[in-house]
Amino acid sequence: MMSAIAEFFYFSGYAWYVWGSYGVTAAFMIAEVILVIRGKRSTMNRLARMVRLNNSSSE
Amino acid sequence: MGFKDSIIWLYFSSPRNFYPFAGQLIPWFGWLAAALTVVGLYIGFFVAPPVLSDQKEYYVIIFIHVPAAWMSMFIYIIMSLYAFIALVWNIKMSEMMATALAPTGAMFTFLALWTGALWGRPSWGAYWVWDARLTSELILLFLYIGFMSLQSAIDDPRRAARASGLLAVVGAINVPIIYFSVRWWNTLHQGFSVQPAQAQQLMDPSIKWGMLILALAFWMYTIAVVLYRVRTIILERERQTTWVQELVSGK
Numbered sequence: 001m002m003s004a005i006a007e008f009f010y011f012s013g014y015a016w017y018v019w020g021s022y023g024v025t026a027a028f029m030i031a032e033v034i035l036v037i038r039g040k041r042s043t044m045n046r047l048a049r050m051v052r053l054n055n056s057s058s059e
Numbered sequence: 060m061g062f063k064d065s066i067i068w069l070y071f072s073s074p075r076n077f078y079p080f081a082g083q084l085i086p087w088f089g090w091l092a093a094a095l096t097v098v099g100l101y102i103g104f105f106v107a108p109p110v111l112s113d114q115k116e117y118y119v120i121i122f123i124h125v126p127a128a129w130m131s132m133f134i135y136i137i138m139s140l141y142a143f144i145a146l147v148w149n150i151k152m153s154e155m156m157a158t159a160l161a162p163t164g165a166m167f168t169f170l171a172l173w174t175g176a177l178w179g180r181p182s183w184g185a186y187w188v189w190d191a192r193l194t195s196e197l198i199l200l201f202l203y204i205g206f207m208s209l210q211s212a213i214d215d216p217r218r219a220a221r222a223s224g225l226l227a228v229v230g231a232i233n234v235p236i237i238y239f240s241v242r243w244w245n246t247l248h249q250g251f252s253v254q255p256a257q258a259q260q261l262m263d264p265s266i267k268w269g270m271l272i273l274a275l276a277f278w279m280y281t282i283a284v285v286l287y288r289v290r291t292i293i294l295e296r297e298r299q300t301t302w303v304q305e306l307v308s309g310k
Contacts, residue, residue: 011119014115032163033284036284043295047307
């Protein structure tokens with residue numbers, strides 16, 4: 001007999017369809033959060049560098 | 060609209076004022092999204108009945124498929140409204156909101172198609188059919204991709220916004236086509252998921268609640284992510300201003 005946990009993941013044989021849906025959805029949503037956070041950080045750094053360059057060239 | 064309302068509206072149409080306001084809102088919407096996701100998934104997996112009439116256990120896909128499909132359409136409507144406001148009244152903040160919404164809208168459109176394919180296979184026997192609902196949803200994905208590619212193809216941000224804004228507004232005609240496709244055409248896709256009519260009673264209320272709560276979770280998620288993205292866009296577009304230069308150099 002299968003354990004309750006194994007049975008839950010087996011999903012009566014529909015595991016690929018169910019976990020394929022949930023897994024990809026979770027992966028995309030988590031990836032998007034990471035991407036927007038990283039994107040903002042790199043934009044901030046790039047703009048800060050630009051400001052420093054402008055300041056040093058105007059001095 | 061009263062005088063006071065229009066003042067508030069004008070206040071937040073300035074990127075400089077919107078930037079800190081958006082920053083304060085993000086954690087609230089983020090945590091709300093996380094909490095609603097937990098509740099929605101719990102209902103979907105542990106409260107809702109394991110099978111739905113002729114649909115076997117795989118029907119749990121409904122709890123992400125329907126919210127993702129709703130979001131794909133809602134986001135497009137909001138995006139085209141912002142694009143319209145930007146075109147008519149030339150409001151920069153609206154342009155930036157439309158730009159910030161597109162990637163998340165495209166993502167939910169893809170997810171609606173993906174989860175739909177994985178649901179279609181066990182229930183219809185095919186991952187994909189050229190059915191009116193599926194085809195119009197695929198067109199929606201192309202509209203989002205077209206909107207984003209137009210923006211990245213044109214260097215001048217104002218011109219990019221005008222061209223892509225026009226595409227967004229014209230493309231909005233596709234949204235009612237998607238929504239009503241199951242009624243207008245004889246489709247393989249099932250009818251409306253949530254409807255006031257008698258069909259409602261056939262469905263266990265926990266299924267409806269699970270779907271609605273996860274849809275709300277996706278909404279909150281979208282608001283948090285889009286506000287985060289629009290802040291980056293504001294910095295980029297306003298990089299010549301003193302306030303952005305002071306902000307990025309940590310003054």
